Amino acid sequence: MTYLHIVEAVLTSQLKPYQKKPNFIKIPKGTRDLSPKQMVVREKILDMVISCFKRHGGKGLDTPAFELKEMLTEKYNEQSGLMYDLEDQGGELLSLRYDLTVPFARYLAMNKLKKMKRYQVGKVWRRESPSIVQGRYREFYQCDFDIAGQFDPMIPDAECLRIIYEILSGLQLGDFLIKVNDRRIIDGIFAVCGVPESKFRTICASMDKLDKISWKDVRHEMVAEKGLAPEVADRIGDYVQHHGGVSLVEHMLQDPRLSQNKQALEGLGSLKLLSEYLTLFAIMEKISFDLSLVRGLDYYTGVIYEAVLLQTPAQAGEDPLNVGSVAAGGRYDELVAIFDPNGHRVPCVGLSIGIERIFHIVEQRMKTSGKKVRTTETQVFVATPQRNFLRERLKLIAELWDAGIKAEMLYKNNPKLLPQLQYCEKRGIPLVVIIGEEEQKEGVIKLRSVATREEEAIKREHLVTEIQKRLSQS
Amino acid sequence: MTYLHIVEAVLTSQLKPYQKKPNFIKIPKGTRDLSPKQMVVREKILDMVISCFKRHGGKGLDTPAFELKEMLTEKYNEQSGLMYDLEDQGGELLSLRYDLTVPFARYLAMNKLKKMKRYQVGKVWRRESPSIVQGRYREFYQCDFDIAGQFDPMIPDAECLRIIYEILSGLQLGDFLIKVNDRRIIDGIFAVCGVPESKFRTICASMDKLDKISWKDVRHEMVAEKGLAPEVADRIGDYVQHHGGVSLVEHMLQDPRLSQNKQALEGLGSLKLLSEYLTLFAIMEKISFDLSLVRGLDYYTGVIYEAVLLQTPAQAGEDPLNVGSVAAGGRYDELVAIFDPNGHRVPCVGLSIGIERIFHIVEQRMKTSGKKVRTTETQVFVATPQRNFLRERLKLIAELWDAGIKAEMLYKNNPKLLPQLQYCEKRGIPLVVIIGEEEQKEGVIKLRSVATREEEAIKREHLVTEIQKRLSQS
Structure with missing residues (x-):
């Protein structure tokens, strides 16, 4: 009996009874292998993104795939239902990271860093229900760039928008628009419209659907499901259907109610300054101030943004899916303090490239074009x-x-x-x-x-x- | 009350009572963050390794971080105690991958691929007990190159050794040696020495310690702990202390007992042919045929190899740790068949670069040299x-x-x-x-x-x- 036979014998003994042996091979739900062809596309896109991050002075960082569960959940209200927990195998409760922002904040607090410009590219995991969210994977890449530190207002924020602009232009994905808003303006609108504080969060969640369903349907949800007074909903509607350039900000600054709200004033002032910097950066033409943008609830505290691709009808035929947001981010000034034992604040602003959607678009285009992709570089x-x-x-x-x-x-x-x-x-x-x-x-x-x-x-x-x-x- | 205040209120409600709040921030045992400086070193080394893989026609592949647990364990006898299992959160039992070879074999079987030259770079996770294994991390990178397919004997095997040679030379880590053996020779030695088949595995495990402890101590373990007859152990000792160039193979082919064993003959014949190809590849000077090399038990079926750095006394002072193996691999012809529902064989040979050790060595050298590392590329x-x-x-x-x-x-x-x-x-x-x-x-x-x-x-x-x-x- 040779080694090989022994190995086989051991293997056989480990097998379930033959009739139970599944006659198919599977990978976990919501995950996938990336073939050599897909890897070529990925490498090209990631090279471009990372070179942009480096052009802006970003430093690389890597953090573990999993963190102590309490670092990810217990200190603040994240959607922990979406997280993959590991089995307790040695006294530590662990979860796979679900984004790169929280580990970055944890890293800053742990190392007592007061400033850092870092980029990070890595996989994150979310146990999203496939029945609810179609076509999303449970394992996917994120590409993040963040600027931490106390700086003069809106300069790093403007640079983040410039980075999104450079990446989306460089990838030649077609025309795009970067929607910009400020959390403080949303606060202000809710306050002056008369939303009860207890309903801020749920009304916000309804508003977040405005890119998928009409204002009429959102209003119905607010009133019928969430118990908002119809006139309050209508007042919100008057505000959030506005979008435009710096003139929108000027217009809102003239608004008799909104201009009386401290938070709204701060937010509008920030957008005004931001628009000045974005003009100097020569990207103002791609910016749309959009009062309906809310970007979930989590950790944002100031300016927020989201880039969307604009499809021409011809392109829409090429890929019927609504590709939606391909980059997003904002200011989160309180997250590091949550980790810091002494509560020291480190203001942060950052962005995340929706790299999986971009991979998908580029892959689709390559398929349509019929261009052959080489999977080796052999000369x-x-x-x-x-x-x-x-x-x-x-x-x-x-x-x-x-x-x-x-x-x-x-x-x-x-x-x-x-x-x-x-x-x-x-x-x-x-x-x-x-x-x-x-x-x-x-x-x-x-x-x-x-x-x-x-x-x-x-x-x-x-x-x-x-x-x-x-x-x-x- | 502003948004921010609401967020804070929600956060606060999620906090454990204050006295329970840990006043330190931790990451999981056996994991670490990689600082920008470490990332620079990593990027440089990985670029070199990947460019060598591409020079040899490798295609990129990526597989999920976790697999169905049965894909990793139930079909064959892996050390499942080392694996990180995920909590059952949706009817699937999942484990984090502990190497890149098993997912590669699963990929080949699942896609019915009969040949592929692929490289893969990614993290793997092993829940090694830190008390037993000092200085090892539970999350680490692997860089693998594998050649799958039915080809003429020893040609892809020789290329794998050439790749190890190119990478270790290119990285300028100092002098190194690639130890080579064949599983079939070990089988043959055990058989002709009279090791009972039931003890093959445990005796093999003892032999695997020969690079750390002396033959005397290994012999003691075989006889006193594992019940091997002393004369059998001595016969094994006579064989396994041999190492050298192709003359060793010739010498063993003359051995009256070994030359009668079919498995040993096959293994020796393979090494002879291999040495011819390695001479043409101009790397024979770095090769040492070493009959003590066993490389664990797992899935190897033929030629096996392991590259070790040779430290000069001066270098040893610079880093007192025995750096040990920095690359390893071998032939595994049966692994894909285990996954294939119809048991179709796809012979494979491959190598894994011990990239974490290499990172460590290069980092140590940079510290010693006092050379400043730039963490940004700003011009x-x-x-x-x-x-x-x-x-x-x-x-x-x-x-x-x-x-x-x-x-x-x-x-x-x-x-x-x-x-x-x-x-x-x-x-x-x-x-x-x-x-x-x-x-x-x-x-x-x-x-x-x-x-x-x-x-x-x-x-x-x-x-x-x-x-x-x-x-x-x-």
């Missing part, structure tokens, strides 16, 4: 038309690797020439070097361009230089 | 010596960002010049552009080199070109 293939040339191929390919050239060959002793050339065509490998008896005798190598099928005999000792020359030209 | 800082120049700075920095230049400024309305210049010196930013009244009047910008402190007036319209010129020269 040169080492081939032979003759038997007994394995050793020569191995020596040759090692020389190419030594020179940093990306090279492949078939793992066969005696492959036929045709499958070797087909391998290159199928995979888009641009160059083939061919070695056979004749070439060996003459001290040359045949260098073949896959696209043109042209072949040239190159002196063996000049091969690497010639390949490098051709690759640098292409 | 240009936008400064002013005067009040009321925020708007000019904002316009200027937007121009730099538009040109793809990595630029920062202070988020202050009226910073003093000295802190701005200190910011650059502290962070190693090479260039400063300075704008003030005088410059504005003359339509120029001062461009300052931080290192030399030399300043030059550049026409405003030539600034971007001049900066790009200087950056390309440095």
Whole structure:
């Protein structure tokens, strides 16, 4: 009995009775593998996003995939029903992180950092009910950039909007709009409209649906389901249907009721200053101040924003899903203090790129365009038309690797020439070097361009230089 | 009451009674944050490793962080005690992956793939007991490259060893050695020495300690603890203390007992062929055939290998820890079949870079060398010596960002010049552009080199070109 047989015996003993063995292989609900093709798209997009984060002086950070459960939930009111908890296996209650903002705040508080510009790219996990939320995954990437620290008003906030602008422009996803509002303005509107404080939260949740359902339906929910007085709902409606440029801010500053509210005034003042900076950043044309934007309830305390793609009718046909928000963020000045044992505040503002939606859009476009995606970067293939040339191929390919050239060959002793050339065509490998008896005798190598099928005999000792020359030209 | 107050009220209601509130912030046992400095080291090393994987035609793959528990454990005998299980929250029993090999095999079987050359970089989790294993983390990165498919013998195996060689040479970690053995030779040795089949596994586990304790102690464990006959242990000892080049293989092929064993013969034949290919790959000098190498028990079926760094006495002083293995792998021809409902085999061979140890070594070296690590890539800082120049700075920095230049400024309305210049010196930013009244009047910008402190007036319209010129020269 060999090792292998023993391993098999052990394995067999671990199997459930045969009739119970599932005859299919599964991965967890709401998760997926990313194929090489998807990985190529991802790498390209992530490179662009990260290079933008670096252009703005971001530092990299990584935090564990899971945190102590109390760090994620007990200190503040997050939707802990969405979290994946780990089994208690050693006295620690752990949960998988559900965003990158909370771990960042925990990191700042733990290391007593008073300022930091950081970016973080990583997976997060949310146990969303697939029946409620269609097409969302339970494991997905987030790309976050945040600026922590006490600075002069609206300068870092403006930079966050500029970063969203640069990324969405750079990715060429089509036209987009960045909706901007301020939590303090929402407070002010609710206060002056007469929403009872106990209903702030639930009314806010209704308003959050305004991008999916009409004001009429939202109003109905507020009145019929949430018990708001109809006239209060109507007053809210008058405000939240407004959006526009800086003139909207001016208009609201003239509003007799709103201009009497301290919070609203602060928020409107911030937006006015922000619009000045965004004009200097030359991105004001993409900004829409939008009083209906609420962005859930969680940790935002000031300016909030959300970027949406604007689909032309033609594009809409290409992808019937409403892609919705592709970037979002805002100011959260109180989150770090919640973690800090002494309650020290570190004001923060940040953004999160909706990278999964962007991946999806780019993948769809590539499918539609029919453009072939290469999943390897191989530049040169080492081939032979003759038997007994394995050793020569191995020596040759090692020389190419030594020179940093990306090279492949078939793992066969005696492959036929045709499958070797087909391998290159199928995979888009641009160059083939061919070695056979004749070439060996003459001290040359045949260098073949896959696209043109042209072949040239190159002196063996000049091969690497010639390949490098051709690759640098292409 | 404002939003913020409401949020605070909700937060407060979620707090445990004050006296129970822990006055420290923690992360889970065995995990850690990676600081910007560590991230810089990581990025550099990972870039090198991934570019080597791509040089060899590897395709990227990503799999979920967790799998169905039965995919990881029930089908074969893995050390499931080491796994992090998730709480059952929706009818699926899930565990965090503990390596990247098993998910790869699951991916191949699930997608009915018969061949694939893939690399994968990602975190894995093992709930190792910190009391037993010092200095190991429970969350760590793995970098794997695997070749799946039915190919002619030892060609992909040789390429895996060449990849380990390229990576360890490229990273300049110092001298190293790649120990190579074959599972079938171990089988053969055990068989001809008279180890009872029921003891194969436990004797193997004892042998695995040979790199940490002496043969004398291993022998003692085999005889006193595991009940092996002393003469059987001695016979094993005669074999496993051998290591060397291809001459060792020749020597073993002459061994009257071993050469009669079918498994051993196959293994020795494989190593002989492998040594031929490794000579053509010009890496045979780093290879040591080592009959004591066993690499645990799990899924290996043929050739196995492990790369170790060789420390000079001087280097040992620099880092007293035995760094041990920094890369390892082998052939596992039966793993995919375990997942496949029809038991279809897909032979595989692969390697895993011990990337966490490599990070540790490089970090230690950087600390010792005292070399400063930049955590941002900022190229240009936008400064002013005067009040009321925020708007000019904002316009200027937007121009730099538009040109793809990595630029920062202070988020202050009226910073003093000295802190701005200190910011650059502290962070190693090479260039400063300075704008003030005088410059504005003359339509120029001062461009300052931080290192030399030399300043030059550049026409405003030539600034971007001049900066790009200087950056390309440095």
